[in-house]
Amino acid sequence: MKRTTLAGIALAVTAGLGLTGCAGAAGPAEPQAAEGKTRLTVSVWNYEGTPEFKALFDGYEAAHPDVDIEPVDILADDYPQKVTTMLAGGDTTDVLTMKNVIDYSRYASNGQLQEINSVVDKVGKDNLAGLDAFNLDGKYFAAPYRQDFWLLYYNKDLLKAAGVDEPKDLTWEKYSELAKKLTTTADGKKVYGTYHHIWRSVVQAIAAAQNDGDQVSGDYGFFQDQYNTALDLQKAGATLDFGTAKSQKTSYRTMFESGQAAMMPMGTWYIAGILQAKKDGKTNVNWGLAPLPQKDANGKVTTFGSPTAFAVNKNAAHSDEAKKFIQWAAGEEGAKAISKIGVVPALKNDAVTAEYFKLDGLPTDELSKKAFTPDETALEMPVSDKSAATDKILNQEHDLIMVGERSVADGIAEMGKRVKDEVLK
Numbered sequence: 001m002k003r004t005t006l007a008g009i010a011l012a013v014t015a016g017l018g019l020t021g022c023a024g025a026a027g028p029a030e031p032q033a034a035e036g037k038t039r040l041t042v043s044v045w046n047y048e049g050t051p052e053f054k055a056l057f058d059g060y061e062a063a064h065p066d067v068d069i070e071p072v073d074i075l076a077d078d079y080p081q082k083v084t085t086m087l088a089g090g091d092t093t094d095v096l097t098m099k100n101v102i103d104y105s106r107y108a109s110n111g112q113l114q115e116i117n118s119v120v121d122k123v124g125k126d127n128l129a130g131l132d133a134f135n136l137d138g139k140y141f142a143a144p145y146r147q148d149f150w151l152l153y154y155n156k157d158l159l160k161a162a163g164v165d166e167p168k169d170l171t172w173e174k175y176s177e178l179a180k181k182l183t184t185t186a187d188g189k190k191v192y193g194t195y196h197h198i199w200r201s202v203v204q205a206i207a208a209a210q211n212d213g214d215q216v217s218g219d220y221g222f223f224q225d226q227y228n229t230a231l232d233l234q235k236a237g238a239t240l241d242f243g244t245a246k247s248q249k250t251s252y253r254t255m256f257e258s259g260q261a262a263m264m265p266m267g268t269w270y271i272a273g274i275l276q277a278k279k280d281g282k283t284n285v286n287w288g289l290a291p292l293p294q295k296d297a298n299g300k301v302t303t304f305g306s307p308t309a310f311a312v313n314k315n316a317a318h319s320d321e322a323k324k325f326i327q328w329a330a331g332e333e334g335a336k337a338i339s340k341i342g343v344v345p346a347l348k349n350d351a352v353t354a355e356y357f358k359l360d361g362l363p364t365d366e367l368s369k370k371a372f373t374p375d376e377t378a379l380e381m382p383v384s385d386k387s388a389a390t391d392k393i394l395n396q397e398h399d400l401i402m403v404g405e406r407s408v409a410d411g412i413a414e415m416g417k418r419v420k421d422e423v424l425k
Helices: 006-019 051-063 076-088 101-109 117-123 156-161 172-182 204-211 221-235 242-247 252-257 270-279 319-330 332-339 350-356 366-371 387-402 408-424
Strands: 038-045 067-074 095-098 143-155 184-186 189-191 263-267 287-290 302-312 376-379
Touching: 038 051, 038 076, 038 319, 051 067, 051 319, 051 332, 067 076, 067 319, 076 101, 095 101, 095 319, 101 302, 117 143, 117 319, 143 156, 143 319, 143 332, 172 221, 172 263, 204 221, 204 302, 204 376, 221 387, 221 408, 242 387, 252 263, 252 270, 287 366, 302 319, 319 332, 332 350, 387 408
Parallel strands: 038 067, 038 095, 302 376
Antiparallel strands: 095 302, 143 263, 143 287, 143 302, 184 189
């Protein structure tokens, strides 16, 4: 497997241009696969720091010895803009990783991706979590291989010390009561019953998912109960207050791994992080997973999350091989490959779940397994050309509510007014 950076591509292009005036000289050759092999290029971000890519590429090459995969590595912060530029310039990278559904919608609508309905059908529509986000009028231009979603992390030792059973079947009301009960101070050390990070999604995306609310509608009354819960916990001292967490740039990992928080709503991406921290001896927290608390005690678990997907470039040099790779990556073999490193795959079946729970250090109790299979996972933010501008406004007003500069009612009203005036018009 070779690795190409965009800087390297630019140098090659520049060098080639400089040599065109020399008789008999040739520009630098494009990196080639080994003789007899197909060279499949895949756009990625921060390849060295994103182990799921290597797990997928190594697994595919092992299963398909006639293919060499070459990652086209891009800085994470630059990724959306670089891919946009590549596509506009007719770049022939075969597979494009869709970092978010908003960019996906734009590329697909612009006719820059190939339709891959046949791939989705072979993997199985009913098995892929997050697939609905890629449905554009019955056509799919990408298939998810990863689906992160939110659940509840908890410290088993702190709950046991408080005489509390595992946190199953929690409503937000029961969760708040439990967080207050678990909040203690001993030897001058404060232990919070829970920790809510500063992201607006901790309130707004949860409220939207569990109330079937639309975050780009301009009508945000469905946020109210969730804000009241968050502010009540803060007022009771059962979570670190928002202003302190933001000003001190508090790490949610530190809060949980140091035992400063007994519970914490957070995404599944943290599973790989805490497993590594345990392996490296940086924490001794005895942790478990539970479903995210719910609005109603009806037995159904609704959460939110974001899928990550692969798409075939409209100008791909190897379209057929690209589709084969996506079918493998989104399918059972790809799911097992990333499960082994703690990444949650989009494919959900008993074999994949069993593989995931073989991870060394992962809690294997029934509650943790239940948390891994929510009934419904809503998108963190809807796919819309209004999403980016709306997100900015919702973030600003969220901060004002959480630090007490606006009441919940006034903040929600201001969100609606601004989104309608500044975005929807």
